[in-house]
Amino acid sequence: MPELPEVTTICRSLDRQLRGQVITAAASSGRLRVDVDSVHLQHFCAGKCISAVTRRAKYLLVVFTDRSGLILHLGMTGYFVITPDDQQALPYERAHFLLADGRRWRFCDIRCFGSLQLCHEDIQSCTHPTLVNLGLEPLTKAFNGSSMHRLSRNSRTPVKTWLMDQRNVVGVGNIYANEALFRAGIHPATPARRLGLQRCRQLAAAVKTVLQEAIAAGGTTISDYRDVDGSEGHFSTALEVYGRAGEPCPHCGATIERLLQGGRAAFFCPRCQPQR
DNA sequence: ATATTCCCCTGGAAGC
């Protein structure tokens, strides 16, 4: 579900809600795609104080004061709810953490594609196997037209697939890959290595602006995504091609097409994004 | 090494 703007939005809320809190108890269901045994989770977390909640790629990092932490991924349908402790488990609840102030932090996930991992070493060093091979953060200076150009020289893969490969650049999923390619006027099936420096610059810039605008809107809610307080993201109204097959292109009026790429739907305007 | 495919899982929408 969530891509970088959604994870960023949730990360900020969680940091505000959880920073400084001590976890007194924890339990997991064992049903997530990657999960932790409930006994181990309880043993690992109990008594630890949360110093911050940060993000790396689409992973949320719960950083404890002893520098260890939890690595969480929301998969397609994961979300968090914080409630008083006097309630039953919520529907789809997969893990929960009891806080010293009496609140209960719950990790819910309808489809169980999310993940929950323990990180014993310094979590912010990102040496954990889950974090070590991740690519560039798209909103840093390190990701730009020239680095994208350099990294994609040997890749015959379609540029949309390349953008979504977290070993190259992180945080870009299906929605924002489609939107960035539309803004840059690049056909999603273009082999990545065929993009010249100029078009890499345009695409990198488009990735940055679409992500920044989506963060400012609180993310994109299609169906399941919600912030920790239950609020929806407002960027769905700004989507220009995603989910709009058959509708007119907002720029030129041509009919937006849908193409299947490795099982994922690509949406594009055949006139604004010509195959070259 | 790189590029597809298949799978994990559940629910909502669309088709018959």
Place this chain on the structure above:
DNA sequence: TGCTTCCAGGGGAATA
């Protein structure tokens, strides 16, 4: 109304 099929924001393992 009810059953069936398709589709979904992700990621990783298996396969060519």
